[in-house]
Amino acid sequence: MQKKRNIQTGADQKFPSFGGVRRGLSFSPPSEGSGEARRVAFKTLGCRLNQYETDALVTDFSSAGYQLVELNQSPDVVVVNTCTVTNQSDQKSRTTISQAARANNNAVVVVTGCMANNFKEKLENQDNITFVVENNRKSSILSLVDAHFSGEILHPNQLPQDVFRYEPVRQSLHTRSALKIQDGCDNFCTFCIIPMVRGRAVSRSVESVLENVRKTIDNGFREIVITGVNIGRYEYEGHRFEDLLEKILEVPGDFRVRISSLEPDGFGDRFVELFQHQKLMPHLHLCLQSGSDKTLLRMRRMYDVDQFRKTVNRFRSVYPDFNFTTDIIVGFPGETEEEFQETLAAVREFNFSHVHTFKYSVRKGTRAERLENHVPEKVKNARSLQVRQLSEENRMKFLKIFVGKEQQVLIEKIVQGTAYGYGESYVPVRFRADGVQKNTVRRVKLLDLKGEGENMYLTGEII
Amino acid sequence: MMSFIKPEIKIDESFYKVEEIRQLTDETFSLKLPKARFAFKAGQHISLGIKGDYQSREYSIYSGANDENLEVLVKEVENGYFTPKLRKLKAGDLVEVHGPFGKFGIEQKDAETGKFVFIASGTGIAPFRSMVRTYPELDYTLIHGVRYSHEAYDKHEYTNDRYILCTSRDKKGTYNGRLTNYLKGCTFAPKTHFYLCGNSDMIFDALEILKDKGFERDQIHCEVYF
Ligand SMILES: Cc1cc2nc3c(=O)[nH]c(=O)nc-3n(C[C@H](O)[C@H](O)[C@H](O)COP(=O)(O)OP(=O)(O)OC[C@H]3O[C@@H](n4cnc5c(N)ncnc54)[C@H](O)[C@@H]3O)c2cc1C
Ligand code: SF4
Numbered sequence: 001m002q003k004k005r006n007i008q009t010g011a012d013q014k015f016p017s018f019g020g021v022r023r024g025l026s027f028s029p030p031s032e033g034s035g036e037a038r039r040v041a042f043k044t045l046g047c048r049l050n051q052y053e054t055d056a057l058v059t060d061f062s063s064a065g066y067q068l069v070e071l072n073q074s075p076d077v078v079v080v081n082t083c084t085v086t087n088q089s090d091q092k093s094r095t096t097i098s099q100a101a102r103a104n105n106n107a108v109v110v111v112t113g114c115m116a117n118n119f120k121e122k123l124e125n126q127d128n129i130t131f132v133v134e135n136n137r138k139s140s141i142l143s144l145v146d147a148h149f150s151g152e153i154l155h156p157n158q159l160p161q162d163v164f165r166y167e168p169v170r171q172s173l174h175t176r177s178a179l180k181i182q183d184g185c186d187n188f189c190t191f192c193i194i195p196m197v198r199g200r201a202v203s204r205s206v207e208s209v210l211e212n213v214r215k216t217i218d219n220g221f222r223e224i225v226i227t228g229v230n231i232g233r234y235e236y237e238g239h240r241f242e243d244l245l246e247k248i249l250e251v252p253g254d255f256r257v258r259i260s261s262l263e264p265d266g267f268g269d270r271f272v273e274l275f276q277h278q279k280l281m282p283h284l285h286l287c288l289q290s291g292s293d294k295t296l297l298r299m300r301r302m303y304d305v306d307q308f309r310k311t312v313n314r315f316r317s318v319y320p321d322f323n324f325t326t327d328i329i330v331g332f333p334g335e336t337e338e339e340f341q342e343t344l345a346a347v348r349e350f351n352f353s354h355v356h357t358f359k360y361s362v363r364k365g366t367r368a369e370r371l372e373n374h375v376p377e378k379v380k381n382a383r384s385l386q387v388r389q390l391s392e393e394n395r396m397k398f399l400k401i402f403v404g405k406e407q408q409v410l411i412e413k414i415v416q417g418t419a420y421g422y423g424e425s426y427v428p429v430r431f432r433a434d435g436v437q438k439n440t441v442r443r444v445k446l447l448d449l450k451g452e453g454e455n456m457y458l459t460g461e462i463i
Numbered sequence: 464m465m466s467f468i469k470p471e472i473k474i475d476e477s478f479y480k481v482e483e484i485r486q487l488t489d490e491t492f493s494l495k496l497p498k499a500r501f502a503f504k505a506g507q508h509i510s511l512g513i514k515g516d517y518q519s520r521e522y523s524i525y526s527g528a529n530d531e532n533l534e535v536l537v538k539e540v541e542n543g544y545f546t547p548k549l550r551k552l553k554a555g556d557l558v559e560v561h562g563p564f565g566k567f568g569i570e571q572k573d574a575e576t577g578k579f580v581f582i583a584s585g586t587g588i589a590p591f592r593s594m595v596r597t598y599p600e601l602d603y604t605l606i607h608g609v610r611y612s613h614e615a616y617d618k619h620e621y622t623n624d625r626y627i628l629c630t631s632r633d634k635k636g637t638y639n640g641r642l643t644n645y646l647k648g649c650t651f652a653p654k655t656h657f658y659l660c661g662n663s664d665m666i667f668d669a670l671e672i673l674k675d676k677g678f679e680r681d682q683i684h685c686e687v688y689f
Contacts, residue, residue, distance in 0.1 A: 186564035188521055196519075200564060293670075297663040300687045304670075307680055365518060367689070370544060 037067040038149070041075035041103065043096050046083025048260045050113055052178030052227050053138055054081050056166035060142040063167070071103045077145050078107050081138075082115035084193060087361045090115060101128035108148060112138045117197040118365070131156050135183075135198055139165035164204040168215035175412045175439050177221040178260070181209050181244060182228030187263070189289075190300045190367040191329060191360065198229050203236040206244060210251060217253040222439055223410050224248075225258045232262050242270050249277045256410070256424070256441075261285040261327075264311055265303045272314055275322075283323040283426035286311070291346025292339035295332055298371065305346055312350050321401055323425045325354040328387055331380030332360045333371035340383050347390050353398035353427075354454070355391035359384045392453045402427055402446045402458055409444045409460075411436055428457040436462065476500050478514075481556045482532065487616050491538045491586065493525055494549065496558065499533040505597035506568035506590040506658075506686075511535065512559035513548055520545045523589035523660070523686070524563065527596025533560070536589040536616060567686040569594060569656065578655045579603040582669050584642060587661025587688060588616055594658075595621065608642025608665065611635075643668045651676070660686040 040061045044054040057079060062068060069075050078100040082093035093115045101109050111123055112133040123132045130148070133141055133156045140159040147154040163183040184199045185192075216224060226248070228234070234241040248257060258281045275282055286308070290296050293304045315322045328343060347355055359380040362369050407423025409431070414420070419433035423444070431444055444460040451457050483495040494511075503509075505528050512519040526534035539546040552558065567590060569579070581591040581603055588607050595601060606627045607615065612635035615628050629645045630636030638645040646669055651657075657673060659666045666685050673683055 186562075188564065195564075200562075294663070294667050297667050297685070297687055300663075302685055302687075304680055371689075 037065050038076045039069040039073065040066040040077040040079065040145075041069050041071045041073070041100075042079050042081065043071065043100055044081040045093050045096060046081075046085060046089060046113065048178055048225065048227050049180060049183075049229060050081050050083060052169070052180050052225075053166065054079070055169045055178065056139070056180075057081075057141055059167050059169050061145075064142055064146065071099060074104045075107055076104070077110065078103055079110045079112065079141060082111060082113035084114040084118045084197060086358065086363065090119075097123075097126075097129065108145060110141055110145065112141065114193070114197040118193065133159065136161040136163050139163070163202060164208060168212045168219060169221070175221075175410065176223040176225050176258070177216045177219075178225045178227040179209065179212055179216060180204065180227050182231050182234045185230040185233070187230065187302070188300060188367070190298065190371065191332065191363065193363050193366055194229055196365055201230060201233045203234045205236055206239050206247060209244060210247060213248055213251050214253075217251070217255050220439065221255065222441060223256050223258060225260050227260045230263055231259070232266060242268070242274060245271075245274055245280070249274070249279050255279065256281055258426070259284060261287060263287055264308050267311055269314075272318060275315070275319060281424045281426065282319050282321070283325070283424075284315075285325045285327075287327040288346060288350070289327060289329050290332065290335070290339070291328075291343035292335070293342075295335055295339050295343075298334055299329070299332060300367070305342070308346075309349070321405075321425060323398070323427070324350060324352050325356070325426075326350070326352045327356045327358065329358045329360050330383040330387055331375035333368055333375065334373040335360075335375055335383075344386060344390060347387060347394065351394050351398060352391065353395050355387055355394070357384050357387045357391065392456075395454070395456055396449070399427060399449050399456055399458055403449060404446065406443055406445050406463065407458075407460075408441050410441050411438050414438055423458075429460055430457055431460045431462060434462070477559050477561055478557050479533070479560050481552050481554055481558060483554055484552065487536075488613055491536065491614070491616060492550070493616075494535050494537060494552070494558070496533040496535075496560065498531055499524075499526075499563075501563060503528060503563035504568040505593040507563035507565045508567075508590075508686075509533075509535070509560050509562035510564065511549070512561075513545075513552070514557050514559065516545075516548065518545055519559070519561070521564070523567075523586075524593050525589045527593055530596060536586050536592075538586045565686070567658070567660070567684060569598070569658075573656060574598040574601055577602065578652050580651055580655050580657050581605045582608075582642065582646070582657065582659045582661075582665075584608045584661030584665040585614065586616075587659075587665075587686070590660055590686060591658070592617060592620065606642060606645065608645075608661075609636075643672060646672050651678075655682070657683040658686075659683065660688070662689055663687045 042054050044050055080097050080100050083089040097111055108130045110131045110133060111129050116123060116132050117134050120132055123129055131144055137156055137159040139162060144154055144159060169177045182203045184201045185194050186200045188195050232241055234244055257279050262284055264286045274280055288308055289299055289301055291305055312324060407429060409421040409423050409429045411419045411421040414433045417433055418430050419436055420430050423429050429444055436442055443463045445463050446458045446460040448459045450459055479496040481494060485493040503524060508521045508523045510519045510521050522535040525536040526532055537546055537549055539550045583591055591605055604625055605621055608629045610632040612630050612633055628636040629638045629642040631641050659669050666687055
């Protein structure tokens with residue numbers, strides 16, 4: 001175990017809460033002089049936005065000469081990008097931090113992500129963590145680590161605050177590249193911790209987004225996923241989300257665009273029309289959360305089921321096979337059986353091909369924590385099961401529509417002669433990988449439906 | 464060559480000193496802070512924190528966009544977590560303010576020509592006072608539902624013909640009974656902009672009544688407190 005160095009001198013006069021820097025404080029960088037590159041490992045929990053931010057950090061570190069390794073390959077640096085959206089994610093984040101700290105006693109352990117915001121002080125007091133970096137400073141982790149290895153004393157609080165500082169993704173852990181256009185949210189839905197941990201809604205400049213798109217395509221990505229905390233709220237110097245989307249679609253190149261997850265408010269006809277564009281994939285993850293207007297109001301969701309219905313119907317009247325997926329929370333405080341039945345009816349009616357079902361769990365610091373009439377765990381379990389079963393029925397119905405039809409499939413991986421990928425409509429497809437390569441798009445005729453439950457997929461053959 | 468980042472020198476602008484506490488009823492008071500250090504639109508809210516407490520709460524801004532003080536209206540909730548602490552604040556104490564947040568507001572062009580109906584329960588009147596102070600020429604009707612007539616916070620600021628007080632527990636209101644019952648008997652011009660603010664049960668009932676009267680959900684804006 002390396003000796004810890006007391007760094008509470010000098011700098012702490014400016015930054016009194018200096019608890020965030022602990023382990024790995026030796027000044028002899030593990031790889032210095034050996035000619036070997038330093039090794040960095042990443043662990044990511046939570047949402048697509050976190051994934052994107054990790055991908056961008058991977059690009060940063062590899063450009064700076066670090067070697068990307070797994071946790072069990074003695075990394076010199078471990079970055080844990082945490083999530084705090086549910087109690088389970090807190091637990092997972094904690095476990096991952098412990099694993100990361102155990103991976104190599106001397107490793108610099110950087111903890112970032114939403115948990116770093118929500119439990120900053122607690123984490124800063126943990127001896128197995130070197131740095132705790134809040135979300136708005138996450139993009140500068142490389143500078144922090146570099147400074148550390150060259151003996152510079154730099155506290156995370158000294159890093160610039162910029163949620164859009166990320167470089168375009170070059171080397172990613174995935175085939176698709178996410179593109180962050182927005183951060184934060186000030187909707188304050190009663191169950192959600194995000195406004196507290198990601199701060200208010202801010203949008204990236206149009207030029208910076210487009211520049212990032214161009215570079216990402218140049219870096220070889222064939223699919224871009226537009227990401228943010230609440231991307232429908234994009235607004236930059238008079239440009240709304242639709243304006244930005246149109247500009248992204250106009251960027252020359254052979255690529256396709258997906259939209260990650262959207263809140264169901266404020267779409268006009270123009271948004272629907274944009275899906276005529278060949279590059280824009282006909283799938284939306286539109287978060288309904290509940291099929292009961294009363295529950296939606298208690299959640300502080302500012303739309304009602306009828307408005308949601310109008311959106312779904314508007315899309316499907318133009319694009320009949322349009323794929324909608326959603327999030328549903330069951331057992332929200334005060335949810336009656338009748339209100340839950342309304343949710344089931346909505347899930348059936350909107351024929352979501354996938355429902356991400358969350359059992360409501362109390363999130364400390366959210367408004368819902370203080371709501372009355374919490375639903376017993378047993379009831380939540382039963383409701384969650386019902387939604388999942390219905391979701392599986394829906395999925396089968398939805399995927400069946402595609403048998404006999406064709407899809408352009410982006411190949412994500414090839415395993416033992418089988419290509420795996422997703423069609424335009426975000427339907428999972430597998431087919432024989434004769435002469436095909438990863439990260440290419442092939443037209444596939446869909447022949448059959450296989451698998452069970454959420455693992456259902458379409459089989460096909462290349463045309 | 465490695466380039467290090469210079470530390471940012473940032474003075475924390477989010478702390479405000481309480482200037483005055485205006486007691487409006489036994490339970491309700493307004494917290495007067497110095498002028499806002501940010502621009503906001505009438506109807507938006509802030510999040511308020513007390514030093515040393517990990518929790519914060521949202522409060523609609525009670526003052527107008529051009530007023531000399533930033534003000535919020537707070538009702539102390541029995542057995543509440545935050546409001547009993549707010550209640551204990553004194554002039555000179557520090558609070559932490561973040562914001563402004565939210566989309567609950569009116570468009571400038573509508574403010575000049577539109578017809579507005581504001582429907583509030585209890586402290587849900589807060590954003591409407593801000594709107595009325597910000598747009599003095601506004602063509603509005605404010606329907607305020609409370610239990611007792613003394614909860615008509617700063618009533619004198621609204622002209623009599625625009626302020627309708629519905630009291631459910633005494634007979635001193637413009638209308639004696641529940642706000643929603645009053646609403647059922649109302650007629651409104653077709654293009655009215657509706658703004659609803661307060662507790663979710665009232666908002667749910669009011670929405671149903673307005674939809675039954677043929678108004679579109681898109682012309683009804685809601686701000687739910689709890
Ligand atoms: C956008 C937004 C704006 C808000 N603006 C205001 C405002 O201008 N003034 C204000 O007083 N509150 C406002 N609130 C509510 C406020 O944020 C707190 O919830 C409230 O002050 C109670 O906090 P507490 O910690 O004491 O109660 P908690 O311990 O959190 O208990 C919450 C319970 O208190 C009750 N409650 C909450 N708010 C009120 C209220 N205003 N009147 C009566 N009962 C209530 C409900 O039963 C609720 O379930 C607003 C909430 C939101 C989301
Ligand atoms: S819209 Fe609601 S659920 Fe989504 S991030 Fe914002 S507060 Fe959370």
